Amino acid sequence: MESILHKEYTVVQDDYVNAGKVSSDIKSTLAEIGISPKVIRKIAVASYESEINLIIHAWGGKVFMDVNDDGSVALVFKDPGPGIPDLEKALTPGWSTASEKARGMGFGAGMGLPNIQRVSDEFNIESSPAGTTLSLLFRSPV
Amino acid sequence: MTIKELIEKTGWKLATPTLDTSAEIVGAYCGDLLSWVMGNGEPQQAWITVQVHANVIAVALLREFSCIIVADGANVTEEFAAKAAAEELVVLESGLPVFESAKKLVELGI
Numbered sequence: 001m002e003s004i005l006h007k008e009y010t011v012v013q014d015d016y017v018n019a020g021k022v023s024s025d026i027k028s029t030l031a032e033i034g035i036s037p038k039v040i041r042k043i044a045v046a047s048y049e050s051e052i053n054l055i056i057h058a059w060g061g062k063v064f065m066d067v068n069d070d071g072s073v074a075l076v077f078k079d080p081g082p083g084i085p086d087l088e089k090a091l092t093p094g095w096s097t098a099s100e101k102a103r104g105m106g107f108g109a110g111m112g113l114p115n116i117q118r119v120s121d122e123f124n125i126e127s128s129p130a131g132t133t134l135s136l137l138f139r140s141p142v
Numbered sequence: 143m144t145i146k147e148l149i150e151k152t153g154w155k156l157a158t159p160t161l162d163t164s165a166e167i168v169g170a171y172c173g174d175l176l177s178w179v180m181g182n183g184e185p186q187q188a189w190i191t192v193q194v195h196a197n198v199i200a201v202a203l204l205r206e207f208s209c210i211i212v213a214d215g216a217n218v219t220e221e222f223a224a225k226a227a228a229e230e231l232v233v234l235e236s237g238l239p240v241f242e243s244a245k246k247l248v249e250l251g252i
Contacts, residue, residue: 020200027204044204045180052176106193111177118181 003066013060023047042119049112050077071140084127157233192216
């Protein structure tokens with residue numbers, strides 16, 4: 001499996017105004033190269049939730065997208081901290097540590113990571129105080 | 143039913159008058175928690191919400207909703223309407239509570 005298209009983005013902590021821009025670019029890029037709308041919709045859910053996590057929970061971070069030669073799409077979200085103290089709780093639907101500010105805008109439902117996990121074909125998350133890396137893979141239907 | 147027909151039948155205010163309203167509405171989703179909307183909404187639905195800020199526009203576009211229906215008289219600012227228009231997202235204001243707005247859609251067969 002080899003990458004045929006690679007893109008990188010930077011997401012800034014607390015930048016609610018630009019939230020969704022990265023996901024929107026990922027979505028339009030994948031549409032342009034002909035990834036199926038059904039797969040794109042799943043990717044849009046996962047990328048938006050992950051982008052929001054970088055904004056409201058992490059100290060910002062980087063997003064890496066690769067389209068592979070087998071039609072699968074890999075997304076990696078990497079942040080510099082502060083890490084998720086209890087991953088099991090973070091993956092529990094309804095559990096949230098979002099701030100009042102974020103909740104006031106309708107974030108913090110505790111459905112972010114569960115949503116991401118549900119729509120991804122492969123889901124891997126590693127977290128320590130030095131940062132969190134979320135790796136996702138979406139396969140294209142044959 | 144198209145957005146245009148919905149406006150004709152309800153008299154709801156179109157906050158983005160420069161946009162085309164010929165898109166079809168297929169069902170609706172009610173909710174204000176963005177992750178629930180993101181996780182459960184479907185393309186072409188009308189989204190009934192009281193949230194009015196830039197992230198609502200992002201979610202609506204990513205979820206491919208046909209339009210947003212702002213309920214309960216939540217304040218649609220000029221800035222919000224302008225941003226939605228720039229992103230080609232139709233915004234309506236029902237002036238009714240969420241339940242009454244949804245009921246109206248059901249009555250009209252959406």
